[in-house]
Amino acid sequence: MKRERRRIRQLALQALYEIDCVGHRPEDVLARQIDSHPDLSQESLDFLRQMVLGTLEFADALDRFIAESAPEWPVDQLAIVDRTILRLALWEFAVSSETPLKVAINEAVEIAKRFGSESSPRFVNGVLGSLADHHGDIRRQLQPTS
Numbered sequence: 140m141k142r143e144r145r146r147i148r149q150l151a152l153q154a155l156y157e158i159d160c161v162g163h164r165p166e167d168v169l170a171r172q173i174d175s176h177p178d179l180s181q182e183s184l185d186f187l188r189q190m191v192l193g194t195l196e197f198a199d200a201l202d203r204f205i206a207e208s209a210p211e212w213p214v215d216q217l218a219i220v221d222r223t224i225l226r227l228a229l230w231e232f233a234v235s236s237e238t239p240l241k242v243a244i245n246e247a248v249e250i251a252k253r254f255g256s257e258s259s260p261r262f263v264n265g266v267l268g269s270l271a272d273h274h275g276d277i278r279r280q281l282q283p284t285s
Contacts, residue, residue: 147183148227148246150176151190152254155223158195165195194223194230197281201226204233204277208269212262220255224263229270233277240271 154168169191173184194201202214205225214222228247231238238246244267251259270277 143180143183144186145246145249147179147187147190148250149253150187151194151227152220152223152250154187154191155194155227156219158191159219159223165191189235190227190230193234194226197230197234198226200281201229201233204229204270205266209266218256218259221251221259221262224251224255224259225266228263228267229277232271233274234281236278240274244268244271 150172154165154172157163157168158165169188172187173179179187202222205217205222206214217225224247228243231246232240232243244264247267248260248264251263255263
């Protein structure tokens with residue numbers, strides 16, 4: 140399952156990248172991803188859908204936390220890959236709460252090594268490390284009130 144989760148995170152990154160760059164509808168991008176990977180389990184497909192739609196739903200709030208953590212790097216000027224990786228990891232440990240903090244950060248750094256620039260892993264690790272110091276507060280702020 141660990142390997143499949145990483146694969147889903149990579150597919151989520153690719154889907155969000157396409158949505159961000161080209162403006163394709165999330166439902167269309169997800170449908171194409173799902174059709175292209177018939178070997179994925181239903182659990183994995185659900186996780187993919189949750190990651191993509193959840194990250195999109197909370198993007199503005201996630202960006203505010205990222206901006207506070209890296210004020211010298213305006214979020215809208217970050218490389219799309221780096222911004223998307225940060226959003227995904229932050230969503231995963233602060234909104235979903237399904238993934239342990241350290242796992243989400245480690246996975247983000249590994250994905251940054253594969254898809255980002257040479258400096259991406261260090262940047263992603265630094266920003267997420269800073270956000271991790273406040274993850275309890277961030278989680279409380281992002282949770283819906285009943």
